[in-house]
Amino acid sequence: MKGTKVPQKISIIKPDDWHLHLREGDILKKVLKYSAKNFSRALIMPNLKKPILTYVQAEKYRREILKYLPKGSKFNPLMTLYLTEKTNPKDIKSLKVNELISAIKYYPSGATTNSTYGVKNFEKVMPVMEQMAKFNIPLCIHGELPGENYDIFDREKIFIEKVLDKIRSRLPDLKITLEHITTSEAINYVKSTKKNLGATITVHHLMINRNHIFDRGIRPHYFCLPIAKRKSHQKDLIQTATSGDRRFFLGTDSAPHLSSKKESDCGCAGIFSTPYAVPFLAEIFDKKNKLPNLEKFVSLNGARHYNVKVNVERLNLIKKNEPVRLKNWIRAENDKIVFFGSEFKLYWTTEREKNAKKISREN
Ligand code: DOR
Numbered sequence: 099m100k101g102t103k104v105p106q107k108i109s110i111i112k113p114d115d116w117h118l119h120l121r122e123g124d125i126l127k128k129v130l131k132y133s134a135k136n137f138s139r140a141l142i143m144p145n146l147k148k149p150i151l152t153y154v155q156a157e158k159y160r161r162e163i164l165k166y167l168p169k170g171s172k173f174n175p176l177m178t179l180y181l182t183e184k185t186n187p188k189d190i191k192s193l194k195v196n197e198l199i200s201a202i203k204y205y206p207s208g209a210t211t212n213s214t215y216g217v218k219n220f221e222k223v224m225p226v227m228e229q230m231a232k233f234n235i236p237l238c239i240h241g242e243l244p245g246e247n248y249d250i251f252d253r254e255k256i257f258i259e260k261v262l263d264k265i266r267s268r269l270p271d272l273k274i275t276l277e278h279i280t281t282s283e284a285i286n287y288v289k290s291t292k293k294n295l296g297a298t299i300t301v302h303h304l305m306i307n308r309n310h311i312f313d314r315g316i317r318p319h320y321f322c323l324p325i326a327k328r329k330s331h332q333k334d335l336i337q338t339a340t341s342g343d344r345r346f347f348l349g350t351d352s353a354p355h356l357s358s359k360k361e362s363d364c365g366c367a368g369i370f371s372t373p374y375a376v377p378f379l380a381e382i383f384d385k386k387n388k389l390p391n392l393e394k395f396v397s398l399n400g401a402r403h404y405n406v407k408v409n410v411e412r413l414n415l416i417k418k419n420e421p422v423r424l425k426n427w428i429r430a431e432n433d434k435i436v437f438f439g440s441e442f443k444l445y446w447t448t449e450r451e452k453n454a455k456k457i458s459r460e461n
């Protein structure tokens with residue numbers, strides 16, 4: 099019929115989220131199903147109130163996550179340990195043997211939520227990182243250097259110059275993920291390297307820039323760390339994510355917090371983006387005419403970086419003729435958790451279904 103648009107439908111390998119905060123207790127219970135719906139695996143961050151420092155703690159936390167999974171879900175939480183200046187280099191070898199731990203997370207002390215146990219001086223963790231390079235355990239880095247003298251918008255750039263570049267030149271064999279990059283400088287730095295450095299990009303940093311945080315008032319639900327930068331950086335991030343470049347892949351950094359903790363005189367950092375993360379990515383890639391690269395960004399590049407098999411499950415994406423009605427929040431701990439994205443138009447939805455049209459699987 100003339101003028102009637104047929105909804106577009108594509109099928110991709112089910113995505114991975116290479117950076118996720120699930121929390122514990124009631125919040126975990128409420129948010130987990132959204133990851134299980136659109137992702138096969140996720141790399142689970144260890145910055146709980148009591149951080150995950152040991153193998154035994156990680157094992158227990160993983161069991162708690164599995165307990166809350168929806169029936170029949172094959173979602174696989176990949177665990178991380180929190181690096182501190184007290185982490186014992188001698189413990190690294192055994193981590194490789196038992197395979198529960200997929201990566202170790204480097205938080206510069208004071209850089210973000212629950213980071214006080216993190217690293218103040220990277221020299222102190224060099225022996226641990228040497229062992230990680232030797233036993234092939236990846237390091238995930240929150241790449242910001244906090245400090246009174248550093249402008250919050252420059253912290254990523256400064257971390258790369260003062261810390262990351264030094265670590266890499268001394269340990270070229272250490273596999274590193276520079277997490278949630280937000281600047282053109284970070285993009286260029288990653289692009290200037292040939293091996294062992296990849297970067298995750300979040301959905302929210304593709305969708306907002308720093309103006310959104312102050313749009314007609316202060317927007318606590320757009321506050322995250324690293325903080326969103328100016329629009330030119332956002333444009334570079336979109337160009338990079340949609341390019342298909344193997345070094346860049348999805349890590350949502352979805353970080354649920356109770357509303358009362360965000361809407362406060364000292365609101366905490368974190369954006370809960372999981373529920374619409376994949377549909378919004380379809381929207382972004384579609385707008386740039388780059389849908390054939392979506393699967394690389396969400397399902398292939400990360401698996402390659404972490405040297406794991408790509409997922410077997412698939413996910414369908416459907417483009418509707420009308421914008422999708424977005425849910426705003428869910429209840430947790432007698433409070434609520436606000437979803438990212440309800441102010442944006444979204445035409446894409448996801449569904450688990452067979453027989454969808456395949457798009458490029460070029461690897
Ligand atoms: O905005 C953020 N929230 N950035 C982080 O690095 C941590 C996260 C959290 O745990 O809430």
Ligand code: ZN
Binds near residue numbers: 117
């Ligand atoms: Zn994070």
